[in-house]
Amino acid sequence: MHNKTINWGIIGAGKIASKFATDLNKVSNSNLYAIASRNLDKAQQFGRTFNVDKAYGCYEDLVTDPHIDAIYIATPHSFHKAHSMLCLNHQKAVLCEKPFAMNLQEVEDMIQLSKEKNTLLMEAMWTVFLPHYQYTLDLLKKKHFGNILKLEADFGFHPKYDESSRVFDKSVGGGSLLDIGIYPVFAALSSLGKPDSIEAKAQFFDSGADSECLITLKYNKVTAHLKSTLLEKTNTEAIFHCENGTIKINGRFHEPSSVTLIDNDGNSELKEFENNSIGYSYEIEHFNQLLRTGQTESNIMSFEKSKELIGTLDAIRELIGLEYY
Numbered sequence: 001m002h003n004k005t006i007n008w009g010i011i012g013a014g015k016i017a018s019k020f021a022t023d024l025n026k027v028s029n030s031n032l033y034a035i036a037s038r039n040l041d042k043a044q045q046f047g048r049t050f051n052v053d054k055a056y057g058c059y060e061d062l063v064t065d066p067h068i069d070a071i072y073i074a075t076p077h078s079f080h081k082a083h084s085m086l087c088l089n090h091q092k093a094v095l096c097e098k099p100f101a102m103n104l105q106e107v108e109d110m111i112q113l114s115k116e117k118n119t120l121l122m123e124a125m126w127t128v129f130l131p132h133y134q135y136t137l138d139l140l141k142k143k144h145f146g147n148i149l150k151l152e153a154d155f156g157f158h159p160k161y162d163e164s165s166r167v168f169d170k171s172v173g174g175g176s177l178l179d180i181g182i183y184p185v186f187a188a189l190s191s192l193g194k195p196d197s198i199e200a201k202a203q204f205f206d207s208g209a210d211s212e213c214l215i216t217l218k219y220n221k222v223t224a225h226l227k228s229t230l231l232e233k234t235n236t237e238a239i240f241h242c243e244n245g246t247i248k249i250n251g252r253f254h255e256p257s258s259v260t261l262i263d264n265d266g267n268s269e270l271k272e273f274e275n276n277s278i279g280y281s282y283e284i285e286h287f288n289q290l291l292r293t294g295q296t297e298s299n300i301m302s303f304e305k306s307k308e309l310i311g312t313l314d315a316i317r318e319l320i321g322l323e324y325y
Contacts, residue, residue, distance in 0.1 A: 012074035077173030146243030156234030175209030181228030
């Protein structure tokens with residue numbers, strides 16, 4: 001069982017599914033068996049590109065395929081709950097792209113069904129499985145430079161405004177917060193835990209989706225300054241200012257990156273990490289192992305962590321007056 005080949009299906013055939021499929025094909029004892037899209041032609045094209053055995057134009061056909069062990073949900077945010085529940089009801093293990101769902105209630109419903117069906121469910125927060133990120137969390141836990149005094153984390157890019165694009169469509173969870181703000185928020189939660197208080201303000205597009213969020217998470221002796229924006233390209237760094245030095249996860253901190261260590265005397269050390277994939281392979285390997293060993297919850301991206309993350313995002317939305325439904 002420890003080497004069992006896992007047959008994967010993917011629901012949704014967009015850009016994120018393509019990245020996931022590229023990395024899945026590099027993971028040993030994994031097989032991309034099926035793809036499903038509401039557009040059969042799109043599914044078939046995806047299937048040809050990634051050498052997939054089956055292409056379906058209906059999600060129900062994929063979840064009822066007896067050959068599939070695990071399903072990756074790669075549809076827009078607002079469909080995550082429905083598609084996860086569909087899979088769980090057919091006792092298919094689910095790796096659901098972040099954000100897990102649109103709000104805490106949806107996430108709790110998914111977790112409850114996972115437990116009822118005794119079927120593995122995990123949020124695909126790929127960042128936490130990356131070597132550079134685990135290295136950073138380990139340094140912080142060991143207090144390599146002493147206690148954290150302040151965190152600064154940002155994620156920004158500047159796409160062309162297009163109301164027909166998912167990124168700007170509030171009805172499917174578009175906007176900066178759920179799409180990219182989730183990463184700076186996760187950086188704070190994974191290193192500092194649940195905050196004592198939250199402050200937030202935002203700007204909005206004409207579509208009603210948030211164009212920028214400025215978030216402050218306050219702890220006993222630490223403040224996290226977080227930013228997500230679709231109005232400008234930012235450095236996309238996570239910088240932990242500590243008592244005796246600084247730990248900086250360099251540009252695009254949420255994906256495979258490097259870490260710079262700078263002590264208070266100005267001595268600098270760059271830590272680089274080997275990586276042979278886009279970065280999704282690490283979460284895939286972890287998920288495969290959970291499935292092979294009969295686990296129904298991740299010990300790294302646990303249900304509690306997913307609930308804490310979406311609960312914090314809910315609190316931020318309430319502060320900025322953002323409603324999706």
